[in-house]
Amino acid sequence: MRLNQILFTQGFGTRRECDALVLAGLVSHDGAVIDDPDAEFDPAGLQLSVRGQHWEVHLKALLMLNKPAGYECSQKPKHHPGVLSLLPPPLRSRGVQPVGRLDADTTGLLLMTDDGALIHRLTSPKRHVPKVYEVGCKHPVDAQQVERLLAGVKLVDDPATVRAAACEISGETSLRLTLTEGKYHQVKRMLAAVGNRVETLHRSAIGGVELPAALAPGQWRWLSDTDRSALGLPAAADNR
Numbered sequence: 001m002r003l004n005q006i007l008f009t010q011g012f013g014t015r016r017e018c019d020a021l022v023l024a025g026l027v028s029h030d031g032a033v034i035d036d037p038d039a040e041f042d043p044a045g046l047q048l049s050v051r052g053q054h055w056e057v058h059l060k061a062l063l064m065l066n067k068p069a070g071y072e073c074s075q076k077p078k079h080h081p082g083v084l085s086l087l088p089p090p091l092r093s094r095g096v097q098p099v100g101r102l103d104a105d106t107t108g109l110l111l112m113t114d115d116g117a118l119i120h121r122l123t124s125p126k127r128h129v130p131k132v133y134e135v136g137c138k139h140p141v142d143a144q145q146v147e148r149l150l151a152g153v154k155l156v157d158d159p160a161t162v163r164a165a166a167c168e169i170s171g172e173t174s175l176r177l178t179l180t181e182g183k184y185h186q187v188k189r190m191l192a193a194v195g196n197r198v199e200t201l202h203r204s205a206i207g208g209v210e211l212p213a214a215l216a217p218g219q220w221r222w223l224s225d226t227d228r229s230a231l232g233l234p235a236a237a238d239n240r
Contacts, residue, residue, distance in 0.1 A: 003027065004037035009059055011094035012050060026051050053088075056222060058236060060115045061096050063087075064209070064227070067110045068217035073101035080104050086218050087112070099123060100182055108134075108203035109211040112220075122207070122231070128180040129207045129231075130165055133187055135175040136200030143169075145194045149177065153193035158183070162190060173199075207231045 007018035007027070021027055022037040028049045029041070046057040065086060067073075072080045075097060084092050091112075099111040099122050113119060122129055152163035166178035177187060188198045204211050208230030215221060225235040 001041060001043050002037065003034060003039045003041060006041060006043055006046070006048075006057060007050070009043075009094070010055065010057060011090035011092070013093070021050065050090075055090075058222065060113070060118070061091060061094065062111070062113045062115065062118065062223045062228070062233075062236075063091075063096070063220050064211070064215070064223055065110045065112055065220040066211060066215045066217050067102055067107055069105050069107050072104050073098045073110065083110065083112075087220060102203060103185065103188075103201070106201040106203065107217065109206055109209070110203070111206060111209075111223075118233075123182060125181060128165075130178050130180050130205075131182075131203060131207075132205035133177045133179070134170065134200075134202040134204050135177050135187060135191065135198055136202075137173045137175065137191060138197040138199050139195070140172050141169050141175050141196065145196060146175070148194045149175075149190060153190055155183070155186075155189045155193060158189075162186065164190070176204075 003022055004015055004018040007021060008015050012018050012021060019037040022034060025033050025035060027034050043057045043059055048055045048057060065083060067083055070080050071083045071086070072078070073083050075082065075084065083098060084096070087096060095114045096112050097114070099113060099119050102108065102110055111122065121127060146167045146169060149164040149167045152161035154161060162181060162183065164177050165180045168176050170176045179186060187201055191198050209223070209227045222236070228235060
């Protein structure tokens with residue numbers, strides 16, 4: 001694939017702007033400046049430097065973000081900054097968006113991609129992709145609450161019964177809750193249904209992919225091949 005085309009797919013601007021980047025000597029590979037926009041490279045595993053910044057080429061983006069509190073999972077945020085503002089401009093330009101949503105006050109693992117088919121695959125109710133939440137509650141939790149969450153509860157204004165795929169007490173006022181659905185404010189509404197209240201909410205895992213302890217709030221990284229395998233996806237090199 002031509003270098004200018006690769007840069008275009010990565011979100012570095014129009015084809016003319018990508019040509020200009022190369023002609024200005026702002027793109028290098030293996031420490032050598034590339035001055036020919038038509039130079040050809042295999043995008044699989046390609047590492048570039050663009051304007052002095054390292055860039056790992058992915059024709060389809062799939063990354064994880066440790067979402068901090070106070071950010072909206074919306075392309076047009078209204079009351080708080082959007083999570084997209086935490087990503088570099090090229091990723092924003094190429095249309096990366098969250099896979100599902102977390103409330104503004106909810107923290108933790110958020111997957112993001114520019115692959116519409118993948119978003120559908122990971123968010124479809126038919127897929128039952130498990131999501132693990134660490135729930136801090138206002139009141140003490142007990143075995144009866146856990147039993148009710150596992151058996152299923154009725155939510156206000158929703159006739160369907162919703163149940164946790166797994167639930168365990170992790171502290172006097174905390175639970176580890178696994179869901180395979182994605183209803184609006186589901187965790188908060190489920191805890192309210194059993195007489196408790198969510199004070200803090202943190203998503204720690206999605207489909208076998210755990211949020212790394214080393215990934216600080218507001219930071220992001222590409223999904224590794226191990227992560228992709230946990231989601232039932234092919235290795236990154238097969239999608240570049």
